[in-house]
Amino acid sequence: MPKHNKQKLPNTKFLASVCPHCERPMTFVVDAVHILPDEGPPEEYTFGHCDTCKKPAVFFRENMGDGFEKDSFYRTYPSQDRHIGYYLPEIVRQSYEEAVRCESAKTWIACVVMVGRTLEAVCKEFDPNTKSVFEGLKSLHVKGIISTELLEWATELRVLRNLGAHATSQKIEVFDALGALDFLQAILEILYDLRPRFEQFKKRRKAAS
Numbered sequence: 001m002p003k004h005n006k007q008k009l010p011n012t013k014f015l016a017s018v019c020p021h022c023e024r025p026m027t028f029v030v031d032a033v034h035i036l037p038d039e040g041p042p043e044e045y046t047f048g049h050c051d052t053c054k055k056p057a058v059f060f061r062e063n064m065g066d067g068f069e070k071d072s073f074y075r076t077y078p079s080q081d082r083h084i085g086y087y088l089p090e091i092v093r094q095s096y097e098e099a100v101r102c103e104s105a106k107t108w109i110a111c112v113v114m115v116g117r118t119l120e121a122v123c124k125e126f127d128p129n130t131k132s133v134f135e136g137l138k139s140l141h142v143k144g145i146i147s148t149e150l151l152e153w154a155t156e157l158r159v160l161r162n163l164g165a166h167a168t169s170q171k172i173e174v175f176d177a178l179g180a181l182d183f184l185q186a187i188l189e190i191l192y193d194l195r196p197r198f199e200q201f202k203k204r205r206k207a208a209s
Helices: 090-104 108-126 133-142 148-165 174-208
Strands: 005-007 013-019 024-036 043-050 056-062 074-077
Touching: 013 043, 013 056, 090 108, 090 174, 108 133, 108 148, 108 174, 133 148, 148 174
Parallel strands: none
Antiparallel strands: 005 024, 013 024, 024 043, 043 056, 056 074
16 A cells, blocks of 8 residues: 655645636645655645635646656646537547647647647638648638637637747746637637527527518
8 A cells, every 4th residue: 555645734835727717827725735655656636725716626746756846737626628519520629639638648838739730720621722820810810700809819829839839948838738728619619619509590580580
């Protein structure tokens, strides 16, 4: 049986993470830390609550040989796993689900790259002749498929994807990747769920009148 080492914190500690209830980066008050030292690698579980909404959360990180501080906190409760319950073209869904798997694995650079790949798949789905994400987004905007606001969101995701895809000194932070997935999911929801449902809504209203 592994030995459990539960640390008592002499002073209140905090960590920053995205609160699923507040839906934005928040400060979490650390209530307790539980370490499994005999695991390979050692595992650390941090129990805390959001300083704003007071909802609880559990965070996980590992000691890969140079201390827990070198690892990023990953929220295990509430689960960070994402799910889309509406239709997506196959290549769009494959790319999106790969981005979610990268989020679960805490591979933030790979995550933003897959966010960019999903955007590229969306562009090619609406305009098969597009040669780049930049060109594709402009085409979608000109055709009225995406609004000016969605173009701005998608452009920021494209820029972030380029940072992840090329060797630069600029670091991809956890909040960059999580935010990119949040905005990507919103774009997909508008294009593939809300817009088709609104068109059906208009048709029903027209038929009824």
